[in-house]
């Protein structure tokens with residue numbers, strides 16, 4: 666395709682985005698934005714692995730991976746960036762190695778830290794977009810508040826049992842608190858309730874899909890609309906999320922992150 670020939674990119678990246686340029690609405694400047702984009706993935710479990718795989722593959726310029734945990738054998742069924750020889754390695758390092766094999770040109774920052782109030786600015790500032798790969802509520806509450814306060818879009822996701830959900834919070838539209846209230850104490854535990862690997866992967870891929878739509882400026886992102894997938898019934902639904910008039914996070918303008926409920930760890 667001639668349109669990519671003028672762009673000052675490595676040849677490998679030009680070839681990588683060739684098929685994107687054939688999509689309706691995608692222009693050369695959309696691709697320049699994609700290759701310059703900085704995306705943070707908070708949590709490198711099943712969601713983060715699936716999402717990062719596609720973001721790297723499709724040409725996102727820089728990925729910041731954040732997770733304090735090490736790869737465990739029980740992760741391997743659904744955390745698709747890790748191989749048996751990675752057990753015991755830091756997830757961010759193992760994921761970084763896998764993504765570099767996929768795309769040597771990818772720029773990466775690897776932080777083996779849990780997201781907390783003391784490091785949210787350091788870890789998340791300077792990104793165009795954040796993906797939520799967390800499975801615990803306290804840091805997810807913090808991420809919601811930080812993103813609303815700083816005007817950075819977040820693609821939230823969750824998967825448990827046979828069900829997955831994705832919601833984009835951006836542009837002053839309803840936030841995660843509008844939908845669920847505080848999720849600090851509400852997180853479910855995959856270790857107790859179980860989860861089907863492809864359901865997590867599907868949610869991660871929908872996250873990547875929404876991130877790419879936002880970065881390319883195409884389509885209708887799931888802003889203020891909750892995508893749900895019930896694998897048991899084989900049913901997809903999209904539900905409008907109404908704004909909560911008394912939402913303490915987004916109703917009265919940006920909220921200082923210091924007012925959020927803080928602390929906690931996240932697992933992959």
Ligand SMILES: [Zn+2]
Pocket residue numbers: 839840841842843844909912913914915916
């Ligand atoms: Zn809200």
